[in-house]
Amino acid sequence: MIENHMTIMLVVLPMLAAPLIALLPSKNLSWGLAILTATLQLYLAVNVLLDVQGGTAIHYELGGWAPPWGISYRLDSLNGLMALLVCLINFVCLLYAKASIEAEIPGRKLGLFYATWQLVVTGLLGIVLTGDIFNLFVFLEISSLSTYALIGMGRQRQALMAAFQYLLSGTLGASFFLIGVGLCYAATGTLNMQDLASQIGQSDQPMTLYSGFAFLFTGLLLKAAIYPLHAWLPNVYQFSPQAVSALLSATSTKVALYVVVRCLLDVFGVEFSLSRLFADLLLLAGSLAILFGSLRAIQQTDLKRLLAYSSIAQLGYSVVGLGLLTVTGLSGALVHLFNHGITKAALFMGAGMLALGPGTTLLTRLAGGTHRPWLLLLFLTGGLSLIGFPGTVGFISKWMLALAAIEQGHWWLLVVILLGSLLAILYVWKFIETLYFVPQNPPETSTGPVPGRGMWLACGLLCLAIVYFGLDTRFTLGVAMDAARQLLGVHP
Amino acid sequence: MMAEYPPFLNFYLAALFYLLLSPLFGPRLRFLLPLVPLLSLGQLIILSPDASWSWQLASLSMEWLRVDKLSLLFGYLFHLAAFIGFVYALHVKDTLQQVSALLYAGSALGAVFSGDLLSLFLFWEMMAVSSSGLVFARQTQTARGAGIRYLIVQVLSGVLLLSGALVQFQQTGTLRFDAMQADGIAGGLILFAFGIKCAFPLLHNWLVDAYPESTASGTLFLSAFTTKVAVYALARGFAGTELLVYIGAIMTCFPIFYAVIENDLRRVLAYSLINQLGFMVCGVGLGTALALNGAVAHAFADVIFKGLLFMSMGAVLHRVGHTLGSDLGGLHKTMPKSTLLCIIGAGSISAFPLFSGFVTKSMIMSAMIEAGHDWLWLALLFASAGVFHHAGIKIPFFAFFAHDRGLRPKEAPVHMLFAMSMSAFLCLLIGMFPQLLYRLLPWQMNYWPYDLTHTLTQLQLLFFSALAFVWLNKQGIYPPELRSVNLDSDWLYRKYLPNMARWLWSVREFTQPGIARVQSVILRPFSHQSGLTAFDTSQLLLKLLLGLAILIGIGLLSSDLFN
Amino acid sequence: MSLLSIDHLYYWVIVILLMLGMYSMIAKPNLLKKLAGLSIFQSAIFLFYISLGKQTGGTAPIIAPGYDTYANPLPHVLMLTAIVVGVATVALGYALIIRIRDAYDSMEEDQIREQDDQA
Amino acid sequence: MSGFFDKANHIKWILRSFYGLCVLLLVLDFLLHRHHYLQIEKIPAFYPLFGFVACVTLVVVAKWMRRLLKRDEDYYDG
Known part of the structure; x- marks a missing residue:
């Protein structure tokens, strides 16, 4: 019985936990319940992913209503991987959040913080698992609204403005998505993804469908911060509470990009959506993102902002992989979503640990961090992964993407990918140098809160994951290849 | 059977333990470091000749242990160099340097035992990163600058190697x-990558830029590994490539x-290091058994005598600053x-009979x-005569003789003298009993250097x-x-390109007001204030x-309707 | 032109509302007015969906004798959800504005920016 | 050892024995029979001549190069 409901439990658990957490009297209890939920979810996510390995899919009909009338949930390798990413990051970030967030947010608000956090996770998992496109919109808004609230809790007052800006631009993106859904509905009369997929070819209103397609995707690309639509991201990542930056950087843009992949390949289908021009557009946008993001990252003087721009660049890699439209490229893109997720989360956590004392992430204020040599290890691992150094996860994704670029004879793309790595060295070096080789003047005596054990544990876990999945790719790359084959309809 | 794993693991694990244990034991731990290469050498010696060890990475098999005479020779050499290096560096209490050196030596070993291009690339890049730690460890502004330039060039070499591997x-x-x-894209890219690490002409600058900026012991490690791995890679990959003879010359x-x-x-x-590399590259380019043996043997001897020279200069640096x-x-x-000891090194590099350089060059x-x-x-x-001129005479002469500047530093510390003596001993040993080295050489040959004509x-x-020199x-x-x-x-990249960038920037500055005006005209209905700050929501x-x-x-244009 | 016909009038209203909302979001320095613009923008989308369900001559979808065309109820139902989402968004926006006013003592974006620039 | 190289006649003695060795080597070139692998080696006293001329050329060219290439110590820092 339970097994049948495992999929939906992933979404329902945090939704139920959220109000309970808000009501619990002490911050430790709230956190305890949150981490308990997260652990359960992680267990469930691993289980369902194991269930769908090898190409089967789980269908779940909400309330017993069969699609296209009822809402159905569908789980295959693709969203199984994403669900695992969200649950994993959620778990690790919660581990980290305890000590980190208590230094940033007054104690009476902590219950609400964890409750909101659960809502973000509910929304993200809902997006990942749902098979209904309007339901997806609702979850998108659930996660976005709770995200705005979390961002607004940042320690500096700029966080409020960042949250407000994100609210405006995020709603803009979601609205475009909604317009797109409406137009598609007008053309096909259905909201269920699979049903939609079967209707696409037969629609008698192709113009409406194309407009819907265009609106839907631009809205999603905005949520995913893909190159020309990335402008909202740096402020958000810079001013959020530390744990929230880590959570968002690893999940929210990734999940949005997942929706792009799902809609593009599964719903609209390769022939419909990826006429050559559109695929080339993705390649171009991705390449520009890689170059632009890396160059801007080099210019930054704030560690978290630098990481934010690097995120824009790294998302570009996934977009490039998507635009290549081959199994190699797509699996590279998908595995990069996962790989970059854990890498960036680790780096934001490191930044948060440095910021505990000074309360800012300005690089000049963080200089001379030699008193924490372990953090250097974290920054090195994460930084090397951003560069794409072999032995880290970053290498795996870039290797796949580079291979895919050569397969297609896109030499310029290979140059862009490698150039991106070289630029990454510069910005990675920039923060490592400032943090560890520039003596601070005057030397700041490191008082203030010391990173808690949970923070170290979380960082350690992610670092291990970066190296482990960099050396043993059977699991991550295997699932990504499965998903890519399914999406492109290629059978091994 | 237990010993059949790649030797680089010894060094990587040692680095890990050093990092873990140094907070507990402090810098005392460094006295154990010379044991690492010794123990690892023991493992290498009992390693069976057909041992192999591979790792599956995403449908690729990475071969981390391929044993043959060529890789074994470099394996022995690097262990020796690491041992001498760690003895020489016993005074260093800097964790960064020790760990970098361990990782660096390990990576060099990993590279020479790699059976495939991907593993080679892995260790190639590990060498780049770990060795740059040795440059940065000098902790000066110039060292940081040189270090970052060094790192970029090294990684660029890795990137080229990766591209070549991908294409292949x-x-x-x-x-x-x-x-x-x-010829061909793959080979060309890979040769280019090797060429950077081997300091081919015009690609050589990272070497003379960064090596002298490192610490006393750092330079010793640097001079031992990177370029020799490149020589190894050339000998394995491009033996007999005619082009290399000219490049080497x-x-x-x-x-x-x-x-x-x-x-x-x-x-x-550092310049003389390139000069010596030239001989090795020539040997690789010739590709005959004698030439290849000469190339790898000269690499072997060079690590020791160049190390000795760098050590003596390091002692001067240590005492004088x-x-x-x-x-x-x-x-x-x-x-x-x-x-x-410096003079013994100078004699070896100048290839005096009875010194090691002679029997290999x-x-x-x-x-x-x-x-x-x-x-x-x-x-x-001509180059041989020149080597004697600048390395054989100039180094000892200007440092230890020439005009007395009134400097009265203390003699080098005991451990430095010990390390240098070991090198000096090896220089003489190889010089006097060349068959000891010849026996290790990978190719069959029949050669004896000490005939009347040569001597x-x-x-x-x-x-x-x-x-x-005296006359001049x-x-x-x-x-x-x-x-x-x-x-x-x-x-080119330290002056010309920055100047170009500055020029471009000034052009930008010049045109900026115009662009800003156009922008403000377009955006006027929306702008309440000029200036682009982080919080301009509009x-x-x-x-x-x-x-x-x-x-x-x-998106709409791309639809079929318009196509 | 069919696009200009009276049949498409409501589309034009929707487009105009969308533009109005966007203009207000972009051009007004006052945060409240930006938020109001967002609200207008969202309302336009609600109208768009509602117009989708409209059938000429159709009535509310309740089966009754004498009527054979009904409006499609689904978009209307969807909009109930979307309105809830919209309300939540605006409420959150107001909450943020209140906190912004506490922190900066202003709701005008240019003044807020000045304060941040000085800091 | 410490004052050994300070005394002028010690230096003179060293140099003289050095000159002596040079002359000896030069003479040996004519006395001993050495192998000739190449045509050019047959020039009498080829190696001594080559060594001397090579080094003088090296230094003269390097001096000329220095005029071209020498910059202030802080050239790149400016």
């Missing part, structure tokens, strides 16, 4: 690292001119042992004649080079040591809307 994989479906063709000749006018004695040694020829002199009075020279490259042989002969001609060449000095023609920098190919939304409009436009 795409074309042939295999990543195995064996003899390759230099140029490499032997051009650095000696720079070495004569260079002031920093460690930089002189700099190695500028213009400000040194007369050190033999208080550092007699270092002086003597003469193989390459003989192979050159056998191959009929008469003119290139003359160039190499006599070499002595004549060297003595009359020395005579020229007496005539006052010899260029004095001056505090200066000499332009080299790094001018700007943000405008940007987003513009992006949305463009994407929607293209």
